[in-house]
Amino acid sequence: MRDWDRPTWLAGREAVSSAGARRQYCSAVADEGALSALDDETLRQSRTGPAIVLVEPQLGENIGMVARAMANFGLGDLRLVNPRDGWPSEKARAAASRSDHVIDAVRLFATVEEATADLNFVMATTARARDSFKPVRGPEEAAVDLRRRSAEGQGTGILFGRERWGLTNEEVGLADEIVTFPVDPQFASLNIAQAVLLMSYAYQAAGRGGDLSPRFEAKLPEPATKDDLFRLFHHLEASLERAGYFFPEPKREVMTQNLRTMLTKANLSEPEVHTLRGVIKAFDYEAAQLRKKLGDAS
Structure with missing residues (x-):
């Protein structure tokens, strides 16, 4: 049974129906070989960080802002599972604000299983407690573990759910661990691009050994004599x-x-x-x- 945040049963049935149609479309695209395959060098660079997997994202603008957030912190492997409005998306490219290398390397999948099949370790993001015995991490702790696994050569990924209701229990069940953010429980909903930005920042910070000093400093004049x-x-x-x-x-x-x-x-x-x-x-x-x-x- 799906674990919705806010949808009605009617909205749920419509979502399942449209998702099924999109899965057929994505599978057809994959069968035709139209998915954008990464060349070896791009794949090598993107695998230095976790794959960002968006499950049934609704708005092209959100996908573009996710790409921009990833590019800000050096991530490049963006995977889409059944985007509602199809792919490619000019709205996504416009919102990406020149992070075209991330948009151009996007890969499309029909299911979460397919999107994570080549990965060794996957985390699922959620703001809600789940009926699960999976370990739950904060973003900083999760980022340190992802860094360690990447250094060992493991393929890692992070699942992000739909804008309206996140991930289902079944999808969370496919992950190894859960990562959640220390938000106000009275207003725990994050925009998907915000969530990706937080994890991308945490991942980069973990690679700097806790050194969060600015990457440049203002040149201050010497004091007067x-x-x-x-x-x-x-x-x-x-x-x-x-x-x-x-x-x-x-x-x-x-x-x-x-x-x-x-x-x-x-x-x-x-x-x-x-x-x-x-x-x-x-x-x-x-x-x-x-x-x-x-x-x-x-």
Whole structure:
């Protein structure tokens, strides 16, 4: 019996009927040899990571976004089981945002069994507890295990279910283990591309030995010299003195120290110091012009 999330019995029967028609179509395509076979080099590269198996995906846009998520993290083996709207899909290619190498290498299958036949180890994603004695992993733990198995030469894969109701119990039963995400149980539904993105990221992170530092760093300018900073202090304090800022007089020392501490903590670069001095100079000029106008008026 299928384990639906939300469908009615009518929707379930319609889904089964349409799925049967799609299986016939996919089998016919396979028999005609029209499936896109991967060349040896592409197959070798894609097998360095798990195959992503989408079971009866509904929207071409979602398939494209899955391909994009895979490409972001170096995965390339995308397998489709009975896509609702057929294959190929221009909507999928458009949503893939230039990850054409993943779209071009997509392989089509009629059943989950066929899609995973060449794999040694398969995980099934689900947000629901199942009546199963299979081990349940989080994405990080699952990714580490997938990495280990890939390094040993095993073919691995991850099953992702339909957008509306996920995988059936029978399909989960074909997997070796279950992987689930630590989502809010009150809102556990993930878009299929989001789920693939999370697993793809976890897989790449597992290969970096826990090093999640950015792949590039901003080139920060060196701090200004103390001489530049002292000149800024004097420039600012002289300007504030003319403006009557240091009042009352007994608080001058504390106010001065507060200003200097603030500017020192900012760790200003030389260009930043020059910018601030330019701002002070502009204020001084406007203040002088105003004083001149007031003097002429009097």
